[in-house]
Amino acid sequence: MSPSYDLQQQLSFITELDKLKAVKRKALIKCDDNRYENSAEHSWHIAMAAQVLHPYAEEPVNLARVTQMLLIHDIVEIDAGDTFAFAEEAGLAAQEAKEEAAANRIFGLLPKQQFGYLKSLFREFEECSSADGRFAKAIDRILPLIQNMQNDGGSWAQHKVKRSAVLARNQYLEGLAPALWEFVQSQIDQATENGWLLNE
Amino acid sequence: MSPSYDLQQQLSFITELDKLKAVKRKALIKCDDNRYENSAEHSWHIAMAAQVLHPYAEEPVNLARVTQMLLIHDIVEIDAGDTFAFAEEAGLAAQEAKEEAAANRIFGLLPKQQFGYLKSLFREFEECSSADGRFAKAIDRILPLIQNMQNDGGSWAQHKVKRSAVLARNQYLEGLAPALWEFVQSQIDQATENGWLLNE
Numbered sequence: 078m079s080p081s082y083d084l085q086q087q088l089s090f091i092t093e094l095d096k097l098k099a100v101k102r103k104a105l106i107k108c109d110d111n112r113y114e115n116s117a118e119h120s121w122h123i124a125m126a127a128q129v130l131h132p133y134a135e136e137p138v139n140l141a142r143v144t145q146m147l148l149i150h151d152i153v154e155i156d157a158g159d160t161f162a163f164a165e166e167a168g169l170a171a172q173e174a175k176e177e178a179a180a181n182r183i184f185g186l187l188p189k190q191q192f193g194y195l196k197s198l199f200r201e202f203e204e205c206s207s208a209d210g211r212f213a214k215a216i217d218r219i220l221p222l223i224q225n226m227q228n229d230g231g232s233w234a235q236h237k238v239k240r241s242a243v244l245a246r247n248q249y250l251e252g253l254a255p256a257l258w259e260f261v262q263s264q265i266d267q268a269t270e271n272g273w274l275l276n277e
Numbered sequence: 278m279s280p281s282y283d284l285q286q287q288l289s290f291i292t293e294l295d296k297l298k299a300v301k302r303k304a305l306i307k308c309d310d311n312r313y314e315n316s317a318e319h320s321w322h323i324a325m326a327a328q329v330l331h332p333y334a335e336e337p338v339n340l341a342r343v344t345q346m347l348l349i350h351d352i353v354e355i356d357a358g359d360t361f362a363f364a365e366e367a368g369l370a371a372q373e374a375k376e377e378a379a380a381n382r383i384f385g386l387l388p389k390q391q392f393g394y395l396k397s398l399f400r401e402f403e404e405c406s407s408a409d410g411r412f413a414k415a416i417d418r419i420l421p422l423i424q425n426m427q428n429d430g431g432s433w434a435q436h437k438v439k440r441s442a443v444l445a446r447n448q449y450l451e452g453l454a455p456a457l458w459e460f461v462q463s464q465i466d467q468a469t470e471n472g473w474l475l476n477e
Contacts, residue, residue, distance in 0.1 A: 080460045087329045091420070092427055094325055098318045099309035109299035115309075118298045121321035124348055125294055129287045129391055141341035144348075148324055191329055220291070227292055260280045 083188045090186040096155045103161050103232040104224050116151040116159060119220075123147045126223075127216045133254040138212045146202040146213040149195055153179035161236065176203075205249075215250050219257060222247065226264050230273025240265055240274040283388045290386040296355045303361050303432040304424050316351040316359060319420075323347045326423075327416045333454040338412045346402040346413040349395055353379035361436065376403075405449075415450050419457060422447065426464050430473025440465060440474040 080088065097120070101113040124147045131140045151159075156179035160172045184195045201210040222243070225231035233243065243265055250258040268274045280288065297320070301313040324347045331340045351359075356379035360372045384395045401410040422443070425431035433443065443465055450458035468474045 080463070081456065084333075084456065084460060088423060090329060091322075091326050091423060094322055095306065095424070095427075096308050098306050098314070098322075106295065106298050108296050109315075114298070115318065117321045118315065118317035121317045121324070121348065122291075122294055122298075124321070124324065126291050128345065128348065128395075129290060129387060133284075141344070144341070144344060145328065148321065148328065148344075187329060195328075223288060223291060224295075227295075256281065256284065260284060263280070 086186060086188050087191075090183070093155065093183060093186055094152065097152060100151075100154045100159055102159050103236070104221060105228060105231060107228055116154050120148055120151050123217050123220050126220050127213070130216060130219075130254075130257065131212070133257050134208070134212050135252065135254060136208045138209050142198070142209045143213045143216070146198050146210065147216060149184075149199055150202045150213070150217065152183055153199070155179065155183060161232070173203075208253075211249065211253055215247070215253055215257070218247055219250070219261065222261060222264055225273070226268065230268060230271065233268065234273045237275055239277045240269045241277055243268075243274060286386060286388050287391070290383070293355065293383060293386060294352065297352060300351075300354045300359055302359050303436070304421060305428060305431060307428055316354050320348055320351050323417050323420050326420050327413070330416060330419075330454075330457065331412070333457050334408070334412050335452065335454055336408045338409050342398070342409045343413045343416070346398050346410065347416060349384075349399055350402045350413070350417065352383055353399070355379065355383060361432070373403075408453075411449065411453055415447070415453055415457070418447055419450070419461060422461060422464055425473070426468065430468060430471065433468065434473045437475055439477040440469045441477055443468075443474060 097117040098115050100116040102116055102119055104114040104119070105111045106114050124144050127140065127143050127147055131138060131143065153176040157172060157175035160169065180196055180199050184192045184199070187195065201207055202213050205211045205214050221232065225233050232238070244262075247258070247261045250261055265274065269276050294317075297317040298315050300316040302316055302319055304314040304319070305311045306314050324344050327340065327343050327347055331338060331343065353376040357372060357375035360369065380396055380399050384392045384399070387395065401407055402413050405411045405414050421432070425433050432438070444462075447458070447461045450461055465474065469476050
């Protein structure tokens with residue numbers, strides 16, 4: 078017996094997801110021969126970070142929705158590739174258009190209702206249009222900082238990133254999760270002192 | 278300013294999780310030079326599979342809890358390594374003891390309350406002691422089948438796995454999610470016909 082049309086669509090989506098395991102990021106995995114991290118394992122790691130850091134949210138968040146956003150937000154990279162967080166502005170705008178098209182194609186493999194749900198979660202994350210979206214975005218940004226601090230400055234040091242850029246990128250933690258913001262500032266100070274961030 | 282004791286513990290847990298990216302499974306990633314899959318990206322993939330397959334659960338499940346179980350259930354492999362699903366019984370018992378110790382050490386990096394929560398979720402998954410746990414386990418088992426069908430029999434063909442073993446491993450889908458069970462049976466028939474499973 079062949080599976081229903083819905084199940085066929087869901088299976089083709091699940092199969093398509095395998096490709097996110099081939100999308101490489103800038104972070105290095107120290108414990109695995111310093112290879113590049115891929116976006117699938119990164120998505121897992123930030124989903125896990127949310128499980129333990131959600132109590133720091135000043136305004137309570139819905140952890141289940143935050144987790145879903147973190148699980149799905151990088152799927153568009155299957156078509157659009159990963160963009161380095163500190164890339165030039167012009168590149169970022171073009172990337173956004175590519176990601177929108179990718180969301181339509183990949184989530185569009187699913188039955189209509191599931192497509193609508195995941196697409197709107199994806200937009201909520203991208204636009205930070207809710208407390209859940211803002212907290213998910215903050216978690217996505219704090220993990221590379223934790224990784225870089227563990228890895229002698231990691232991608233910051235490699236790409237000569239400025240202290241002011243990392244501060245700006247994480248600043249909206251200030252109202253969202255003050256204890257995490259204090260922690261982030263202390264780490265940025267330390268990284269600057271260590272010469273891992275340019276003091277600009 | 279240094280982070281609070283709780284945050285320090287949470288950060289050391291988050292950092293420890295990186296090691297799951299170095300734990301290799303038997304599945305191959307076709308789109309990434311046929312390298313071995315690691316347990317971190319696998320955990321992401323099954324969490325995503327649950328997002329789209331949960332409507333097939335006969336008895337409604339709590340998707341948020343199922344997702345959490347799928348995200349955390351392989352973390353013990355950081356210490357205990359991955360065991361092939363069709364390994365010998367004797368090996369499996371020793372593995373269980375190793376995983377229990379690993380759960381205590383790794384989840385034990387967290388503040389007490391979070392340790393207690395994740396440890397009990399892990400046990401619920403391992404023991405299939407709830408509808409959520411059983412559904413999570415079923416999803417963990419169905420994904421390798423989908424991957425093997427996409428990959429000319431994959432780890433089944435490589436390790437000469439018997440049809441009866443795969444049927445037994447997935448059979449409790451029967452009451453849990455009848456449509457998925459029908460699909461699994463049809464795939465096992467197909468795999469046997471293709472010579473990817475031993476007809477025993």
